[in-house]
Amino acid sequence: MDDTLALAIELISKPSVTPKDEGCQALLTSRLTPIGFNCEDMPFGDVSNLWARRGSDTPLLVFAGHTDVVPPGPLDAWKTPPFEPTIEEGVLTGRGTADMKSSIAAMITACERFVADHPNHKGSIGLLIT
Numbered sequence: 001m002d003d004t005l006a007l008a009i010e011l012i013s014k015p016s017v018t019p020k021d022e023g024c025q026a027l028l029t030s031r032l033t034p035i036g037f038n039c040e041d042m043p044f045g046d047v048s049n050l051w052a053r054r055g056s057d058t059p060l061l062v063f064a065g066h067t068d069v070v071p072p073g074p075l076d077a078w079k080t081p082p083f084e085p086t087i088e089e090g091v092l093t094g095r096g097t098a099d100m101k102s103s104i105a106a107m108i109t110a111c112e113r114f115v116a117d118h119p120n121h122k123g124s125i126g127l128l129i130t
Helices: 003-012 024-035 097-117
Strands: 038-041 050-054 060-065 086-088 091-093 124-129
Touching: 003 024, 003 091, 003 097, 024 038, 024 050, 024 097, 024 124, 060 097, 091 097, 097 124
Parallel strands: 060 124
Antiparallel strands: 038 050, 050 124, 086 091
16 A cells, blocks of 8 residues: 555544544654654644654745544434545545545655655755644
8 A cells, every 4th residue: 555545544544623633643743753853742722733844954845734624523424434534446535535634644755755865955844733
């Protein structure tokens, strides 16, 4: 299985309904720290936030996104349980798939690949995740 898809599935399976994070940001930290990111938890009220940065030089490229989702609503309106990611006919479904756990998975794996290919890159990379 593709690493981006695997991470998206792992994130979607976490019922991170606002303001609960359910371990999403810890999962991201566990992927970013080994590739040189300094990860800082930044709570704001009941909401968890993550600031992760690799390097301190400019320019700084920052990815931004969120791991929280809105409540799934009536469960009988779902074809499959909202926090059980499902692939049917090549389409991934589950709460947060489109907004925006798949995008965050792509950001993380893009960072992993970029750092592997360019360990001494100029500038720095950041992620701001709420």
